Amino acid sequence: MPPYDPSAFPPFAVTVDLVVLTVRRHALCALVVKRGEQPFQGRWALPGGFVRADEDLDGAAARELVEETGLCVHDPAAPAPVPGTGAHLEQLATYGAPDRDPRMRVVSVAHLALAPDLPAPRAGGDANSARWAPVEDLLGPEGAGAHEDGQAEPLAFDHARILSDGVERARSKIEYSSLATAFCPPEFTVGELRRVYEAVWGVALDPRNFHRKVTGTPGFLVPAGGTTTRQGGRPAQLFRAGGATLLNPPMLRPEV
């Protein structure tokens, strides 16, 4: 079997870019890194890098995630995810406009990662070149990537669009899946889970109905045994994420 004729197709570079989301101080935040070189030098961008020659796409995304955050993809089959705690990682979409990188033709396979609140990002040891930024600051209130009245500069390349798509994916996916627990530590309270929904959707939810809903959805939460009083007030039961991945009935996002 002959190999491809190299003249039959144009050469591409393939990268992975990461939309890493977390919830900090009641706000949905994304991990951004400062670019050290042209183009877009000094501007904020999504973390990412080249896919290696013998590497799967998901493997490249998981490697970048570890390099940037110390997070380890949660794999039920693995004995113990050593570096850092677990996180959710899934493919988001692929971006390959011919002019998206002025240097050459680059196709980027974007991935979406959801992580619990972490102490501080580490950008390969390089301090203050990586940070958690509120999504609203990066995209503007409308989420369209536009910027008004002296906000921060727009993200490099087409990363505003990628981030916007990732946020929209997260917002819709926590409706019908148990993914919101990926934003929580291993043990969490119903109130903490509710604040995740409120931060990601940007709405206020009724604590009473929310409690009934999540504790009544089979497989969503399992009691972890203890209680905590992290938030003040009456101690709350601690829960762990249950085995269910699809929620039935789904959580309902309030209307406009």
Add this chain to the structure above:
Amino acid sequence: MPPYDPSAFPPFAVTVDLVVLTVRRHALCALVVKRGEQPFQGRWALPGGFVRADEDLDGAAARELVEETGLCVHDPAAPAPVPGTGAHLEQLATYGAPDRDPRMRVVSVAHLALAPDLPAPRAGGDANSARWAPVEDLLGPEGAGAHEDGQAEPLAFDHARILSDGVERARSKIEYSSLATAFCPPEFTVGELRRVYEAVWGVALDPRNFHRKVTGTPGFLVPAGGTTTRQGGRPAQLFRAGGATLLNPPMLRPEV
């Protein structure tokens, strides 16, 4: 700004593969083409091809779709979609396992297309090398890509997986969007739309409740004026797809 150092990244070939779905004779069918060369010579595969040097990913997918089916992507801005009728086209996912093509490293950006029932596929003029095959025959009843008791051969490469993902996307997306109309001709009856849902989901739906639901969902259907008696029985009103893309409340797929 210097160009990339070519030794800094491995070279990739980037292709688009198409999952083209339609509903024929009450069955969900996919377009497959017969491979004329190694590897997998003589086996059925999804249509696809290389992305050209100056071409967007969606543009490459649209070009392949026209080449294989004569279908034209429906673009509201275009003056008139000349070749063939309209169709829905969206990016599905990207597949890039290092060994998915034995010849070299190929990353394939799969796209999902939904089309109304067409007279016959045309594979670049090459007759009987392209056909509409029931998805159940291609994937087996479980949809896992496995084959039992002398069914047709499995699809080439990882195309069974890609097709399976595309079918699952279509099945879930017609729940909460108006995409099912993409399987219908420009004017259609409520019964024809119901048979689309029944074929894609593989279930039987109550005609009375279905009628009330779709006609009562704002923006889903708009009356086209006439009636037809294509199916026998009382003449049915003709409808066109309305402006709404997201259905609220969604269509509910019956439980197992």
Add this chain to the structure above:
DNA sequence: ACAAAAGTGTTACGACTACACCCATGT
């Protein structure tokens, strides 16, 4: 005592399911 957060009970409403029933055409 008071504030704050966690939970429980109750009522009203909207949407779905199932099925009885009528309508309009072809044979």
Add this chain to the structure above:
DNA sequence: ACATGGGTGTAGTCGTAACACTTTTGT
């Protein structure tokens, strides 16, 4: 007359929204 598919009405059920109310802590 009858079969076939189109369309409407109605009762039971399930899930949610809204909100009153009790519980358990910290200050």
